[in-house]
Amino acid sequence: MKAWESNIRKVTPYVPGEQPRQSNVIKLNTNENPYPPSPEVAKALRAMTTGTMRKYPAPDAQPLVGEIASFYHLKPEQVFAGVGSDDVLAMCFLTFFNSDRPILFPDITYSFYDVWAELFRIPYERIPLDEAFRIRPQDYFRENGGVIFPNPNAPTGELLAPGTVEEIVSHNRDVIVIADEAYIDFGGESVLDLTDRYDNLLVVQTFSKSRSMAGMRIGYAMGNRELIAYLNDVKYSFNSYTMNEAALTLGTAAVRDRAYFEETTARIIRTREEAKKRLAELGFLVGDSKANFLFVTHRTCPAKEIFETLKKAGIYVRYWDKPRISNYLRITVGTDEEMERLYAFLETFLAAHAACD
Numbered sequence: 542m543k544a545w546e547s548n549i550r551k552v553t554p555y556v557p558g559e560q561p562r563q564s565n566v567i568k569l570n571t572n573e574n575p576y577p578p579s580p581e582v583a584k585a586l587r588a589m590t591t592g593t594m595r596k597y598p599a600p601d602a603q604p605l606v607g608e609i610a611s612f613y614h615l616k617p618e619q620v621f622a623g624v625g626s627d628d629v630l631a632m633c634f635l636t637f638f639n640s641d642r643p644i645l646f647p648d649i650t651y652s653f654y655d656v657w658a659e660l661f662r663i664p665y666e667r668i669p670l671d672e673a674f675r676i677r678p679q680d681y682f683r684e685n686g687g688v689i690f691p692n693p694n695a696p697t698g699e700l701l702a703p704g705t706v707e708e709i710v711s712h713n714r715d716v717i718v719i720a721d722e723a724y725i726d727f728g729g730e731s732v733l734d735l736t737d738r739y740d741n742l743l744v745v746q747t748f749s750k751s752r753s754m755a756g757m758r759i760g761y762a763m764g765n766r767e768l769i770a771y772l773n774d775v776k777y778s779f780n781s782y783t784m785n786e787a788a789l790t791l792g793t794a795a796v797r798d799r800a801y802f803e804e805t806t807a808r809i810i811r812t813r814e815e816a817k818k819r820l821a822e823l824g825f826l827v828g829d830s831k832a833n834f835l836f837v838t839h840r841t842c843p844a845k846e847i848f849e850t851l852k853k854a855g856i857y858v859r860y861w862d863k864p865r866i867s868n869y870l871r872i873t874v875g876t877d878e879e880m881e882r883l884y885a886f887l888e889t890f891l892a893a894h895a896a897c898d
């Protein structure tokens with residue numbers, strides 16, 4: 542070992558889903574939206590010029606922050622924007638989780654949480670989901686340094702009702718509770734309204750899923766102005782210009798097109814509900830997901846085998862060789878055409894494999 546090695550911050554990084562470069566794959570592995578962004582985004586893109594690149598972008602992320610605020614009937618001081626919700630959540634960990642007590646999150650959840658906790662040296666504890674992969678609110682009624690969970694949870698898709706989230710928030714008034722609502726627009730009810738009554742609640746959302754803009758990297762946090770001010774202090778101590786000019790302009794155009802947003806999320810919800818039926822007919826046990834993905838296990842065929850076979854056929858889904866979920870697949874909801882090709886392939890494959898029928 543070299544002398545300087547002991548001074549290196551060693552981390553085990555987050556592993557993102559594969560991004561195959563071939564264009565003929567059916568990509569159902571990273572929860573991207575199968576539809577393009579709003580046509581208003583394309584229009585705004587065509588209107589952009591390189592002249593704006595000469596200058597630094599707005600450090601306060603306007604006009605995007607103002608547009609998000611008006612969409613959700615908030616004041617701009619209640620909105621913080623960042624480079625995808627991954628950036629926003631990392632800032633939140635740095636800003637709000639500074640206790641010697643462990644922060645709490647589910648054992649089966651978004652796999653970035655433990656990576657940030659390790660990176661920032663925040664003590665943490667994973668709270669097991671129940672047998673049905675649901676969060677038990679009472680498990681979070683104890684001393685801790687903060688709480689974070691996705692709602693709906695990932696990769697399970699299980700949604701907590703606002704009243705259940707409120708139970709967790711009200712039992713944790715002395716720490717910050719973060720509801721990561723990356724998938725809330727696919728049929729869930731946001732707890733944003735609760736931020737009026739609970740100053741310790743922060744709601745984080747993203748443009749990556751319901752607004753079809755994963756590649757632009759836009760995420761945001763909403764809550765009372767004090768929490769947002771603390772987040773901004775940390776951001777300005779780190780990098781004032783996290784969001785580039787194109788993201789600010791194109792994100793603003795996306796938020797303005799409410800009709801397109803509502804139409805495409807409704808379409809994904811319809812495809813998801815159909816997928817629950819079709820996959821069940823193929824012998825899968827399908828959880829009641831309220832997200833743009835399904836978490837499934839097959840009655841007889843091992844998940845790993847299905848995963849590998851699908852991949853060879855150019856159909857990418859997500860599989861984790863991890864405790865409790867190593868026999869599950871997470872399948873992102875694609876277009877109806879993509880899903881039909883998935884069902885057709887699975888039907889043939891499962892019929893041909895004696896061990897898997």
Ligand SMILES: *Cc1c(COP(=O)(O)O)cnc(C)c1O
Nearest residue numbers: 625626627651691723747749760
């Ligand atoms: C996708 C996702 C995010 C992050 O998305 P960004 O692309 O960084 O905005 C955060 N939390 C959960 C649970 C997610 O699934």
